[in-house]
Amino acid sequence: MISTKKHIQQLVSLLNEKGVNDIVISPGSRNGPITHTLVGCGLFNCRNIVDERSAAYFALGLSQALQKPVALVCSSGTATLNYAPAIAEAFYLQVPLVVLTADRPDYWIDQAESQCIRQENIYQNFTRKSISLPLGESDNELWYAAREINEYLNVAIQGTPAPVHINVPLEEPLHDLEDEPLPSVKPIELPLMNLRLADQAIEKLANSFNQAKKILILAGQQTPNPGLENQLSELAKKTGAVVLKEHLANLNDPAFCSSIDLLMTGLLNENTADFQPDLLISFGGQFVSKSLKQFLRNNKPQEHWHLSLNTDHFDTYQSLTQVLPLDASDFLEQLTPTVSEKSNSYQLRWQEKEKQVNQIRDQFINQTDYTDLRVFDQIRQFIPPNSYVHLGNSSPVRYALICQAPTDAFFFGNRGTSGIDGSLSTAVGFASTTNQLNTVILGDLSFFYDSNALWNKYISNNLRIIVINNRGGNIFGLIKGPDHSPAFKEHFLTEHSFEAKGIAQAFGLNYLRAENEIEVTQALTELYAPNQQQAVLLEIFTDSEKNSQTFRALFQAVKQ
Structure with a gap:
């Protein structure tokens, strides 16, 4: 009918x-x-x-x-x-x-x-x-x-x-209803096109590419694309170009640099001219890192090419010179055969710096007390390969990007507008139609804000929800400024005493709880146990003040 x-x-x-x-x-x-x-x-x-x-x-x-x-x-x-x-x-x-x-x-x-x-x-x-x-x-x-x-x-x-x-x-x-089939209609087709630049345009770009000694490629947020990753790897190996990416770019080549915020902090004691690119190439969605944007705005390349099928004139780094109406894969397919082999000295410079800051990070995490930073490092070690990870905004995405990425996991997050209001609902929708495990990591405010995400019958058994409950919006303790205000606790941190257990029970989810490192390990073991056949919510409690102190101490250690 x-x-x-x-x-x-x-x-x-x-x-x-x-x-x-x-x-x-x-x-x-x-x-x-x-x-x-x-x-x-x-x-x-x-x-x-x-x-x-x-x-x-x-x-x-x-x-x-x-x-x-x-x-x-x-x-x-x-x-x-x-x-x-x-x-x-x-x-x-x-x-x-x-x-x-x-x-x-x-x-x-x-x-x-x-x-x-x-x-x-x-x-x-x-x-x-x-x-x-x-x-x-x-x-x-x-x-x-x-x-x-x-x-x-x-x-x-x-x-x-x-x-x-x-x-x-x-x-x-x-x-009013009738028992009739749908009417036949005339669809208007619009075939998808594989766009290519004219040979003359590619030749001109290749000449500029070959003249640049320091080439930096920014791979923004995107869905997994193994073919594109292979193309980027080929270009980087051939030309010594540096590929910077965050976990949300879903690129796993170890030759690419991913510890962006730590790298930017580590460069404060370096000659920034050694890292300043001559040519910047960008594609994909937004970067989380604010310090990367500041670095490139202060150390502008001579040229910046942005790849955009929609011809978006994104001049994020205030140096845009070319907008190329291609996706990254089509662009690399045309460009890579036409460019010359180059020294990899610029690439090695970035890789050595990343290796240095990662060593500082790993040593710091191993020695630090129980805080959000330690918890996120524990979580990433438990996330199964070939599973999906949905990162909540504010502090969760930043902690996750500091830590090493789990092996062969795929990352998603609402970084278009970066609000805290729909991360859980988005993850629930995604998980409802996939077979692999889906882990969503949220802060407490984001979870409570979007708890209606659980008010439907499509909560799949492959969903694992991790709520980091530090009793408020801990992001405001990590950034400079708000914590010195008399309005901090009530109007920025939004201090509270709520817990997620009652919500989990109301919507029929298994509930786990952890308040220290040993309990986190035990809970994560149960969360990802092969016999865990139901959606689960794990609530991990940490201290917001200690979290802020540890977060700042990490970057201070890298800076020194």
Whole structure:
């Protein structure tokens, strides 16, 4: 049974034609015609999550895991506003969400009608395209709607993926059904293109590359791509180029440098001109490291090439000279055969410095007392190979990036906008469709903020949640400034005495607890035991003041 509304039948049929078959629905009446049709036709994998904010983050994680668009469906009014944080995150992470919001007819807008707000272009700053479909069902209106829907679904995945918004005004009756198949529709195809630079352009770039003596490549956040890693390794070996990456770049070649913040601190006592690049090449998402940005802004390269299918003019380091409309793999495929072999002296300089700071780090961790730093080093030793790790924002992602990466793990995190509000929901969505173990590491505030992530029936047995409970937002004790303010404890640290046990029990999760190093080891052993066949939450308690002192002492040790 599907809705009798022809424009809804057409919308759903086009979703099916375009392969958008994974749907996250939040319940409501105004979106009833869409829900009836998606569920009733039997062609879609429909999930239901009540909390729209959590549902949108869930869809983001699901899309990342599936590597394809996922559609969201909600009712009208403030339900639509609750999608906004995740849509912004998806926009900056370049994740293709298809956002379907039900709406009142436009003649009821601003007329004191219930559950009715100004929804047209509501996400205009965070979507590639946004449209309100026509209300009527004349032949011309259906033709126009079909054309626009085709374009929007194509745009979501063409070039740089991004969210698109389709607002759907609906008149009553909303729940009239008929036992009919979906109508046939005409999809408009947009083939994916493999872009190439002209030979003359590649020759010019190769000449500039060959003239540069110090080449630095920044690999930003990206999904795992073994082929790209092999290409980068080949270029680095041939030319002595340095590849800097964080765990979120999902590159594991040991020749690449990953201890970014420690490296930047270690360079304070070096001649920075020895490390300043002549040529900087960047691709992928954002870096977490603030000190890397400061280093490159203070030690600008002569040239900076940024690779972006969407021609984004990201001048993060204030030295941009070229925007190349290619993905990294296509670019390296063209460039590497055309460049000359070079000395690896610049590469060795970076590698030796990293080796030095890593030795200081490892010795410091081995000698330090029980704090967050020690806990994160314990965690990374237990994370299984070929599993997924989801890093919460603020202090968890920073501690994880300081420590050595677990062997052959894949890293994800909401670093598009870097908020603490949806990390758990995103991880739950991702884990719901994978077979491997998924570990999500969160701070206490992030967990409590997003605890509704557990309020659905899609919590998979492969989910391992680790909450670092240091009784507040410990990030504000790590950065300079807030801890000297009289407002620190209440308005920055947000000191509290809450624990996660009751939440775990309410949502049927196994619960583990640890308050010292021995208990952490025991709990991690149980968390990752082969016979652990249920989702588990491990809460680890640490002291925020000791955490801050240890964190600062580590960087002081590296600086000396």
